Amino acid sequence: MSAQNPAVTARVALVTCAELPHLDEDESVPIAPLAARGIAAEPAVWNDRSVDWDVYDLAIIRSTWDYTDHHAEFVAWAETVPRLANPADVVRWNSDKTYLRDLAAAGVPVVPTIWIEPDSTLTLPNDGRYVVKPAISAGSRNTGLYDMADASQRALAAGLATQLLAEGRTVMVQPYLEAVDTAGETAVLFVGGHYSHAIRKGALLDGPADEVGLYKVEDIRPRTASDSELHAAQLALAAVPGGAERLLYARVDLIPGPDGHPVLLELELTEPSLFLRYDEGAAERFADAVAAYLKR
Structure with missing residues (x-):
């Protein structure tokens, strides 16, 4: 076996979503460096019931960007995967911005945050620019910037927050950091x-x-x-x-x-x-980290 094609010693899933079955462009970058280290990596959709997670030495969560619409299901799935990075308890804690x-x-x-729970009264600041978003979110979905001194924008902010609260979602209100x-x-x-x-x-x-x-x-x-x-x-x-x-x-x-x-x-x-595409050597460092993680 040549140095360019080492024997496969581990099999890794790069976990993605159904909308990106072949991974986001950035997430496919480490496949070649991993292969050079004897680690076969392939995409796998997190909620595809045909995937057998037991066959992988490690499942690495990558472009699972639809999880915010299926949060409970996603967290439950994470807890069933035998070898997951990052670990399932971290996923449970970190996937909710609380x-x-x-x-x-x-x-x-931390950016100062006003937390509004579904069973509480909606109160928004009267002045300044603020970001309104749900605590479980990704990719700037359901997220907006509002000038609270402008009556029409404040009404829009209240409308977004009211909609999110009605869906049972915790709302975050944060000052916009002008920098x-x-x-x-x-x-x-x-x-x-x-x-x-x-x-x-x-x-x-x-x-x-x-x-x-x-x-x-x-x-x-x-x-x-x-x-x-x-x-x-x-x-x-x-x-x-x-x-x-x-x-x-x-x-x-x-x-x-x-x-x-x-x-x-x-x-x-x-x-x-x-x-990983934005720094020379980043993909190789990631591959080295995966190799070390597999040896734990």
Whole structure:
């Protein structure tokens, strides 16, 4: 067997959704580096009942971006997969953004959030620009930016929130961090517990919620994470229940706050894009991390 074609020693599922049966473009990038390490990787749809998850040495959640419409089913599925990355208890905790409460309580600098539960009275701020979205969401779906001083926009915000609450969903109301319009958002990527690379994401929201497919197209560029961003990312990872050492991958999304210091927008441990195409060597680092994970 040549060095270019080593014997297959492990079989891995790259878990996706029915809308992307062959994976998102970024998620197929590590297949070749994995093969070079003797790891055969193939896409598998999470809710395809014909898939036998027992045949895989590891199932890695990737582009399962429809899970927000089937959250209970998705979490239940995760708990049935014998070898899953990230682990099922992490998926349960992280797939509902109420995890931000835990991180804030642990001292992580988190975007201030007003939480509105389905059985509570809807009260919105009277001034300022705010983002309204459900606690279980992905890809900026059901998410909008509203100027609360404008009566028509405030009414639209109330309409979105009322609709979500009627569906039994927890609503999040967060101040819009203006720095995203200039500095953008930094996503800090970790694989195998180590910093891998970072990217810059441009602002996504420009007004009230509108129809979105699986996700909004993003403006992505390479970026080097600053020391303060790395510090904030490490603080977030240190607060993960059960310990961050169990994670195969993590993405920490940060935006400068009003004082310029980074604050956490999201800690993505379930199905984040890892943007492996945007950094030379990132796919290889991911493949190395998978190989190490398989040896645990």
